[in-house]
Amino acid sequence: MATRRITRTSTNVGLSRNQPPAKIPVMTRIPPIKRTRSTTDVNCGPEQKKRSVFGDITNKKETKKTVNGKTGIPVKPNNAKITRSKSKIPTVCPSDPVKDEPLLINLTEALDLTEKTQPVDLTKKTQPLQSSAKTQAVDLTEKTQLVESTEKTQPSIKESTESEQETSEEVIDFDSFDKEHADQPFWEAEYAKDIFIYYKKREAQFEVPDYMSRVQTDITPEMRTILMDWLVEVQTNFELHHETLYLAVKLVDMYLSKIRIKRTYLQLVGTAALFIACKFDERILPQCEDFLYVCDSAYTMEKLFEMERKMLVTVNFELGIPLSYRFLRRYCKVANIGIKTMTLGRYILELTLLEYQFCYESESLKAAGCVWLALKMENLKWNAMLTHHSGYTNEEAKAMAKKLNQMLWTPNYKPVNEIYSKYSHEVFLSVAKIPKLQMDQLEE
Template sequence: MNTRKQKHQTGFDVKKSKAAVSQIHHDSKIHISGFKRQGDNMADPNQKRRPAFGDITNSIIENKGLVKKGEGKQNIPVKAVVVNKPKQAKTKKHKKENLDDEVIQLSQGSVVSSSQESNSTSDLSDTEINEQSLTFTVEDTEPEINTPEGVDNIDRENLKDIAQVALYAPFIFNYYKERELKFMVPMYMDNQPTLTTNMRSILVDWLVEVQENFELNHETLYLAVKLVDTYLSKQIVTKELLQLVGATSLFLACKFDERCPPLIEDFLYICDDAYNRREFILLEISIFKTINYDIGMPLSYRFLRRYSKCARASMETLTLARFILEMSLMEYEFIKYRESKMACACLHLAQKMKKSGEWTSTLEFYTGYKNEDILPLMKELNKMIASPPKHLNTILSKYSHHVFYEVAKIKALSSSEFS
């Protein structure tokens, strides 16, 4: 039996999914089918592995057998040194002997080659070697990140963690906030003759289902929804092609955010083969041209992760904020707000629902928003989770699981709790 068919036999109930969609909107031709995570794009086990930087030749030669006896291992600064050796004929018999003559001593910040001193034809014979130019040391003093008095310096503790780029994090997110204005999406639905806000909600609910079962990053989901809205605000799309726009946007987002994106065939399968490969690729080109090839869009999810760190929020509070933010993806009315403001409102609403903190001067400093700036948006979000759509429950089911602390079961705030 075909491997792909075997793989998808244990997917969702196709008939059940189609019946649910038909009940929601009879005119919509969005076909939702079952799927499992792709496995066809695994690396070929017979393919020769090439480790990172393995073929770079201008690195320090291995000092196995080259270091003088008795020296042992030493804690020395990292160096990048290339020694140009004289070209001379070597025989296998004298190979080891020649290597011993060209011992490289990596100690005390010095580089010594006996063949360089003895051979006048060497490329370095007429050049004086400067020790300081070959040695790169890390200073003991740490760079400072200055913050106003009363503001928690959240990046100072991670300065030595190169993965968190703490020294540049404030500049990165300030840059994101500047680029937000470039990617603001207008209210476009009135210009779409065959689409409705309910169809968009169905599509986003389906994208969340795909993201979960393909085990994609949350950033991929948010980018896909952003691409859908951006494309629909600039191009007229019929309802028959709406699912193709969603699937293609998710595929494009996978290429940007995922290490191993699913195959086109996987996306065609989950669309119940309603489209072919050529249509998929042509729409991908169209979307990429429409966004002017600028796919590095600021996302509310990235802001939320940053701001939750600024608030030193617990994992449960962060998960509740993620649930609120993900629910807002289905609501068309929220596309008019800035991504950073959505993140702030969701985080502070989660804090109030969990009674886990207030909007401090630290959050004010890092986000640029005051409590009164986000309060109206918080009330809109609270109203949304107080009466969620009954027919679209993928996100509710997802965040009702114990893995997500069952945050979807937490009750919304009353109007008196906002005062």
């Protein structure tokens, strides 16, 4: 139900101007209602323990006092007046400074005497002060030790944080090269890493033993060096890929490690190996007449085809051979090595084709050693990216680089050969003319 508030304006509504306004009756105040405590018992049930209204609600037990023979909490009478207590609260005042002055004097004298390492006879009053002074001194020494320890630990904490920041900043994306070339189909970036892992697993299948002392009796390592130098010349004249040259050399070593031949057929073996390698790697391969022409027509067409068939059967038609040149190019590309350093590594690696002692070394290890030596000659270092992709540590690559550097100083071939002439040209940045390193410089 809606209520309405009566005001002076509302009472005057409907009256004319001449009529006097209506009078509002004055409201008289209602006297205050006195509240008294009820005497009836609220709890009508069985007898319960009586408890005052504002009794103790804690677990503390108080002793009840008896008032007029009844137990309970004492209640003041209604007529009791509140008066201010006249009892004074005792205050704790400090001791008299005049009386304590001898104690301070005795303390200073005691401290002076202890510094002079003289026996001091202190009174009973100075003993507590002396003990407190000692405890304060001990506390001060402990605080200074804590400060010194924290100052010592702060540099170590800073160093640890700096090392953590350096490690966080040195996080390397080992697949950065493949990600950058993911949109280029010729790089095969999606499968390149798996391909070279597969190549490295197959290296053991194509290892070449020391066949000169076990299998061959009519040819020598020097004859093999002459044959390899001639193959490099043919590859340069025909402008063949370097993969073709390395595959031909590998086929020659694999065939000679299983079949004994006479020296008169050594050039035919090299020609047939190059002929097969051209079919495998080249897009436009030379004609058969060209291969017979470079042999100075020493062999017929039928002899070339017959040697080709024998070689394919001997190697079991396995032509997907892991080659050191492929490993070297892969290492240089993923590590973002410059073209000059990579060409220098290719020069060192191609010189190993002339050395018989390197034909039975691991292909990937030879490539890693050539990259390590080329980096050293260019004042660069082996890094984590090369370790990740090659699988060889700095020490392992360094051990192979020592052998390669020894080969540069004491070669078993002519110092001026076809490889030196090729890499002395401006097309190959004249890397063959870069001065060689001394053996002790490799340790620096």
